[in-house]
Amino acid sequence: MQGLMMQLPLLISGLIAHADRNHGDITIVSRLAEDPHGPLHRTTWRETHRRARQLANALAHLSVRQGDRVATLAWNTHRHLELYYAVAGSGAVCHTVNPRLFDDQIAWILAHADAQVLFFDATFADIVARIAHKLPQVTHFVQMTGREHLPAKFPRELLAYEDLVHRHSEHYAWPQLDENTASSLCYTSGTTGNPKGVLYSHRSTVLHAYACALPDSFGICARDTVMPVVPMYHVNAWGLPYIAALTGARLVLPGPLLDGASLHRLIVDEGVSFSNGVPTVWAGLLQHLAQQGGGLGRLRRLAIGGSACPPAMAESFARHGVEVLRTWGMTELSPIGTVNVPRADEATLAPERREVQGLTQGRPLPGVELAILDDDGQALPHDGESFGELVVRAPWSLRQYYGREEGDGFTADGWFRTGDVATIDAGGYMHITDRAKDVxxxxxxxxxxxxxxxxxxxxxxxxxxxxxxxxxxxxxxxxxxxxxxxxxxxxxxxxxxxxxxxxxxxxxxxxxxxxxxxxxxxxxxxxxxxxxxxxxxxxxxxxxxxxxxxxx
Amino acid sequence: MQGLMMQLPLLISGLIAHADRNHGDITIVSRLAEDPHGPLHRTTWRETHRRARQLANALAHLSVRQGDRVATLAWNTHRHLELYYAVAGSGAVCHTVNPRLFDDQIAWILAHADAQVLFFDATFADIVARIAHKLPQVTHFVQMTGREHLPAKFPRELLAYEDLVHRHSEHYAWPQLDENTASSLCYTSGTTGNPKGVLYSHRSTVLHAYACALPDSFGICARDTVMPVVPMYHVNAWGLPYIAALTGARLVLPGPLLDGASLHRLIVDEGVSFSNGVPTVWAGLLQHLAQQGGGLGRLRRLAIGGSACPPAMAESFARHGVEVLRTWGMTELSPIGTVNVPRADEATLAPERREVQGLTQGRPLPGVELAILDDDGQALPHDGESFGELVVRAPWSLRQYYGREEGDGFTADGWFRTGDVATIDAGGYMHITDRAKDVxxxxxxxxxxxxxxxxxxxxxxxxxxxxxxxxxxxxxxxxxxxxxxxxxxxxxxxxxxxxxxxxxxxxxxxxxxxxxxxxxxxxxxxxxxxxxxxxxxxxxxxxxxxxxxxxx
Ligand SMILES: Nc1ncnc2c1ncn2[C@@H]1O[C@H](COP(=O)(O)OP(=O)(O)OP(=O)(O)O)[C@@H](O)[C@H]1O
Ligand SMILES: Nc1ncnc2c1ncn2[C@@H]1O[C@H](COP(=O)(O)OP(=O)(O)OP(=O)(O)O)[C@@H](O)[C@H]1O
Ligand SMILES: [Mg+2]
Ligand SMILES: [Mg+2]
Known part of the structure; x- marks a missing residue:
């Protein structure tokens, strides 16, 4: 027997509509990629929603249809945010590409994904000019600036983002898609080999946003000011652009300036309370603070993942009053799998036990199932000692790589093989000892x-x-x-x-x-x-x- | 194009399995319905999961099949919790009935729902004995005690709950149901007429749990000790039994003793940090404190809804260091629709604006859409002044009453008509001025x-x-x-x-x-x-x- 509840799909357009209705006048601050040292750009959730609808009309005008891949090579800016909502909201696939890869890799990924429109920041105009001849499938190139910033010379016809937005009406009704519709596409980092494509859905994206906002995950609420330092070109900045809309938080987008001094200025000036990033970025911030002095303003929590966060780094942040949330994730997992926060029994734990637990990658988000397997594929005990290959299941885990064979990278019963080697203890705390390939x-x-x-x-x-x-x-x-x-x-x-x-x-x-x-x-x-x-x-x-x- | 993400259904069994894996040894404290003044019963999430599996085998033995209604007349206890998971987890429908209704109403509801098995606390054996002759469709009666507590005389064959549990194996694999499968059934309070049935699904229940645990809803984490004072016989105690499993919180179940003194003792002795209830219950607690003195221990947040929370009540709790979360909900909404927490701009609000906002029922949870309609069904502006009938859409809203015609209680385009009269302001804050029938x-x-x-x-x-x-x-x-x-x-x-x-x-x-x-x-x-x-x-x-x- 089926329940008698409303069948409303979980859609990315629902997130921005929610933010507009309930947090419409809340500020989004952004550095401009074309003028990173100029004044900060300020907009709101309502305005972002309006421009995303204009952009959705523009995409239709460029003949983008549901399922088409619309690629971006872009920093964390308000325009990239608009694209996130416009592309996925209208049923196309927002395909973010890492501009720090080599030209050949970028061209290969764009070809593999068969991207039809390419949006890029002025910063990356040179890259695109160099590889444009390898991208016959791209029918439209759009530089994410006004017309006045377009380069004098470009190998293909080039559109200006602001023209696209302004020429189109804000009247656009987001389609009621099936929630399993593809929403975005991101390739893995290529650390261990060729990057592999992960095709997210609206459902997986929205469920991941709910789970990540929970108190025991990132713990984000409307009073937070959230700065994604993880790039929007990699795993959707860990979902923060969606989580901020879901919670109505203020958003600070740092654009291309990710050095310690620039991050420090934004954190203090804009009252950032939550941020995320890989350890190397935060090493830069700590080095800046060590040399220049200064505090971290209203910053309270910092999610660090992508690689293991050295204990010394967490201690330095603790001295600045900032709690480090150790996080383990993978492109394949949208990306968040675990976050390290205490359990109910924390107060009664032996100090050395608490210390050991504190250094792990944390507990699985509700919805995430973890197991560790020995070489024969047998499940190992969760005793904090036995280690083996970590496998995972979650509504926001991939079930197949884009353009690869089914089963490739999965156990026979459908768990995703992470390639990470880990222990799990009785309290659910997972500790990565290595990648299988780095062991x-x-x-x-x-x-x-x-x-x-x-x-x-x-x-x-x-x-x-x-x-x-x-x-x-x-x-x-x-x-x-x-x-x-x-x-x-x-x-x-x-x-x-x-x-x-x-x-x-x-x-x-x-x-x-x-x-x-x-x-x-x-x-x-x-x-x-x-x-x-x-x-x-x-x-x-x-x-x-x-x-x-x-x-x- | 569909995304390539795992198709894992959102299931209630997934919640208890998550709690077992990651919070297995965390305590669940319960008063016993058959001995409320005796020692507290203590169990764990792991044990609850184990007994729920035994019970699932027992239900199969009683010929309960997927979709069958298994009714309960019971207080908030560990056994009721086990039933929640065993019944829904195995694909049957957990039909909670309010034992405070009149005999005739109870019998009418059980007949309307066509309940096949009836579990009840010893407290309610008399009610059941009185109405048993009106329940021909009930094939099994189970008293939620050990055999030694069974009444000497009972009009029908009577089973003991503990026998059922102990006689069956703990080996049981939860079925991988379609997430839209019916999970539980609850009737409205009958405040304005006859109670109406709402048939929840696994999907709606799990999504509601995620949304309610968010920092801007109840904000529940693993360090919380959660005491549902809202009865588990009414709207699943606002979802707290699910939310506690999702977050790994400690759970305190007060059984039949809901007077001020008894609640006070549990709050202090068990370190309750979060609770919920209707204003009348909390009036009892405040009265007890006013007469007897004493503090509220580690209690920090109290969600109050079901009726409007008088400002004087919130002020009294604030003096005890407890934040009142004003909450609006309905049986039809699983039940939570709005919670009153501040927005991002709180710090800059004029004090009188903040005061007005503070007295409203709050902002919609992400996923909930609210609108107000005039008598002609036209949408009214969200200006904090215009008032009209509140209508709602959410993945955890009903789309049809159980056993009633489609469309009954809905607008032509499928919004649920709440029967409440409200204003909504530009920040999304909803204020109930009345029920349409009480105006x-x-x-x-x-x-x-x-x-x-x-x-x-x-x-x-x-x-x-x-x-x-x-x-x-x-x-x-x-x-x-x-x-x-x-x-x-x-x-x-x-x-x-x-x-x-x-x-x-x-x-x-x-x-x-x-x-x-x-x-x-x-x-x-x-x-x-x-x-x-x-x-x-x-x-x-x-x-x-x-x-x-x-x-x-
Ligand atoms: N907190 C962490 N501690 C240790 N390693 C981590 C942590 N978070 C992530 N990782 C590592 O990063 C990996 C996921 O990274 P990502 O998806 O960006 O691509 P990649 O695995 O580096 O590249 P590729 O899969 O193409 O080789 C994880 O499998 C794990 O090895
Ligand atoms: N915070 C609140 N302030 C004012 N009223 C509230 C609040 N929360 C809930 N309510 C009232 O309670 C109603 C929902 O209650 P419930 O679903 O338990 O059944 P009922 O509406 O009282 O009974 P019935 O629908 O059978 O007449 C809401 O429609 C609203 O009128
Ligand atoms: Mg990898
Ligand atoms: Mg009602």
């Missing part, structure tokens, strides 16, 4: 590269550290640390090993370190292990080997 | 009975006040106040009118008052206006009429 296999046993990196990151001489598996004659692989030192600081092998001593099992001790000028990062700010492994593939271990005594 | 129509204009009641409730001599429309020779209807005085206090017509003077338009001034011993309440604790109207239908106005000068 260091010494004498058949696994060493966690993340743990090695986190420890060394807290050494006073170290600015950044990466653990790399390097082939070893006796143990197959042994850990080598690539280290960027702080200005004027020094660190050698023995001092490093002494620092590790007592903090980890003896046989985990990295055998050596190499001081480097810079650790390579991917386009989404993660340590590029592929590049590091390649660089150190032929590393010659010191003639005098380290004594390793492994269990078993 | 006092004086010379063609409407007087808000709620406003008259709220004002008089703050008079030091008044314990409770009700405004009734009484036929009037000149004005059609005029307001008469029925008043319960505090012990030893006095109030006459002139003193009352002087108290109102300046607080409302002159022509709203109630013409007279009648001091009564008690104001009649319905089975869900609302003022019984039907009974009051009936009682004062032939009220003789004083010979010297009040001078009324009305606009228009």
């Amino acid at each position: 260091i296999k010494s004498g058949g046993e696994w060493i966690s590269s993340i743990e090695l990196e986190n420890i060394l990151a807290s050494h006073p001489a170290v600015a950044e550290a990466a653990a790399v598996a390097v082939p070893h004659p006796k143990w197959d692989e042994r850990p080598l640390m690539a280290v960027v030192l702080k200005p004027g600081a020094g660190l050698d092998r023995n001092a490093m090993r002494a620092f590790y001593d007592g903090k980890i099992a003896h046989w985990w001790l990295p055998d050596d370190l190499v001081v480097v000028d810079e650790i390579p990062h991917t386009a989404t700010g993660k340590i590029n292990k592929l590049a590091l492994r390649e660089r150190f593939r032929t590393y010659r271990w010191q003639s005098q080997p380290v004594t390793v005594t492994q269990p078993r | 006092i129509k004086s010379g063609g204009e409407w007087i808000s009975s709620i406003e008259l009641e709220n004002i008089l409730a703050s008079h030091p001599a008044v314990a409770e006040a009700a405004a009734v429309a009484v036929p009037h020779p000149k004005w059609d209807e005029r307001p008469l106040m029925a008043v319960v005085l505090k012990p030893g206090a006095g109030l006459d017509r002139n003193a009352m009118r002087a108290f109102y003077d300046g607080k409302i338009a002159h022509w709203w001034l109630p013409d007279d008052l009648v001091v009564v011993d008690e104001i009649p309440h319905t089975a869900t604790g609302k003022i019984n206006k039907l009974a009051l109207r009936e009682r004062f239908r032939t009220y003789r106005w004083q010979s010297q009429p009040v001078t009324v000068t009305q606009p228009r």
Whole structure:
């Protein structure tokens, strides 16, 4: 028997309509991509909704039909926000592309997705000009500025965003789509290989927004001022553009300026209370504060994920009165899977238990199911000790990659295989020890590269550290640390090993370190292990080997 | 084009499984219906899940099939909680019935719903024994106790709940139902006429739980201790049994003891941080505190709805450090539609604006759309002034009453007609002035009975006040106040009118008052206006009429 409740689809257009009706006059602040150092642009939810409707009419005029891919190469700005709602709201697919990828990768992704219209910030006009000849399927190029900013020369016909908006009526009724309609498309970071496409739906996006706004997730309410520092070109800025509309929060969009000083100014001037980002971005902010001084204004919570947040980073923010929410997510998961917040029994936990829990990636959002599997695909116990490949199910998890075969990346019974290696404890706390591909296999046993990196990151001489598996004659692989030192600081092998001593099992001790000028990062700010492994593939271990005594 | 996301249904079984996996050892405290003054019963989410699975096997054994109605007449206890999950989880319909109704009403509802199994607390064995002969369709009667508490005599075969649980295996796999499957059935309070059935679905229940847990709704997290005082026999205790599982909160179930002293003890002893209820229940608690003294422990938020919360009540709780969340809901809405929390612009609001906003029923939860219609069904502006019938749409609103015709109670375009009269302001704040049926129509204009009641409730001599429309020779209807005085206090017509003077338009001034011993309440604790109207239908106005000068 079916219930007798209204069959209203969960739609992205419903979010912006809700914000308009109930928070219409609430401010959205944005840096302009074409003039990042100029005055901040200020608009409202009502105005954003109005311009999104104009844009929806414009898209129809450009012959964009339901299901068509409309691509963006753009920063976090009010125009990108309008596109999010206009494209998905009208039934097309908002295909965000990471402009920090190489030209070839961008062209490949746009071709793979068969994008028909490409919107881009003035900042990226050069990239688009260079690859335009590889994009025969793109019928319209739109620069996200007024007409006066269009480049003098461009290889294809070029439209101005503001013209499109102004030429069209604000009268537009959002279609009542099936909630499983595709809404947006994003490719993974390409950290471990070629980027893979994830095709979100309206339903998955809206459910993810509800779950992420919960008190034990990001905990966002109408009194928050939310600044997405995670780019809108990557996994929808973790859903913050939707969550802000759902909750009626103020929104601050930082545009292209993501350096410590620029973020600091926005946080303080605009009273940002919540933000999110990968550890490397926040390292920049902390460095700025260390050098220039200053506080963090009304900032209270910071969701950090994408890579493991080093404990030292969370401690620094705590000293500024900011709580770090450790978050684990994946493009495939919309992206949020877990957030680290305390449970009901927190007050009665033993301090060391609380500390261990505090360093994990947290508990699954309601709706997310996690399991860990051994090499034979058998479920491992949730005892905080056993580790294996993390698999996941959720209404906001993909069930198939875009343009790939069904089953590719999934268990036989349909769980998504994350490629991450993790433990789960009895309280549901999940701890990532590594990516399966980054794990260091010494004498058949696994060493966690993340743990090695986190420890060394807290050494006073170290600015950044990466653990790399390097082939070893006796143990197959042994850990080598690539280290960027702080200005004027020094660190050698023995001092490093002494620092590790007592903090980890003896046989985990990295055998050596190499001081480097810079650790390579991917386009989404993660340590590029592929590049590091390649660089150190032929590393010659010191003639005098380290004594390793492994269990078993 | 469809998105490529997992098609996982939103199911009630998913909530309890989530609580088990991530909050399995968190405590659920319950008074026992059969021994309310005895020791508190303590269990956990894991144990609740286990017993719910045993019960699901027991239901199958009793030949309960998907879609069958399993009725309950029960207090808020751990067993009722188990039934919520066992019945709905296995695909049957958990039909909660209000035991405070008259025998005939209970029998009528059970017959209308065609309930096949009836679970009841020992407290209600007498009711069931009296009406059993009217329930031929009920094949199994189960008293929610152990065998030792079964009554010596009962007109039908009677099973003991604990036997059912213990005789069955805990191995049970929740079926993967369509999320639109009916999950539970509840009838409206019958305040304005006969109760009407609302058939909830898994989808509507789970979406309602997400929305209610949000920071701007009830704001519930895993560190909360949640005590549903709203009965589980009425609108699923506003969803708290689901919300607590979703968030992993501790749960305190007060059983049959809802008097001020008993609630106070539980709040303090168990560290309740969140509770909900109708104003009359909380009046009892405040009265107890006024007489006995004492604080409210860790209680921080109290959701009050079902009837308007008098400002004086919210102020009393504020003095105890408890924030009152004014809430408007309806059985038809699962039930929550609005909650009063501030918006982003709160800090900059003029104090009088903030005060007006603070007294409204609040903003719609994300997902809820509100509109107000004039007598011709035309939408009225959201200006905080225009008032008309409130209509609503939401994924957790009914689309048709159970066993009634389609369209009955809905606008032509499918909005649910609430029967409430309200204003909505530009910030989305909705204010109920009356029920359409309670409105006092004086010379063609409407007087808000709620406003008259709220004002008089703050008079030091008044314990409770009700405004009734009484036929009037000149004005059609005029307001008469029925008043319960505090012990030893006095109030006459002139003193009352002087108290109102300046607080409302002159022509709203109630013409007279009648001091009564008690104001009649319905089975869900609302003022019984039907009974009051009936009682004062032939009220003789004083010979010297009040001078009324009305606009228009
Ligand atoms: N809090 C975290 N701690 C450790 N690792 C994290 C955390 N959050 C995310 N990650 C890592 O990031 C991955 C998801 O990143 P993303 O979807 O951006 O692409 P990617 O996995 O880096 O790239 P690709 O899948 O193309 O190789 C996770 O699988 C995990 O390895
Ligand atoms: N915060 C509130 N302020 C004023 N009235 C409220 C509030 N919350 C609920 N109500 C009233 O309660 C009604 C919903 O109550 P419920 O669904 O329990 O049944 P009922 O309307 O009292 O009974 P019936 O529909 O059978 O006449 C609303 O329509 C509204 O009139
Ligand atoms: Mg990946
Ligand atoms: Mg009603």
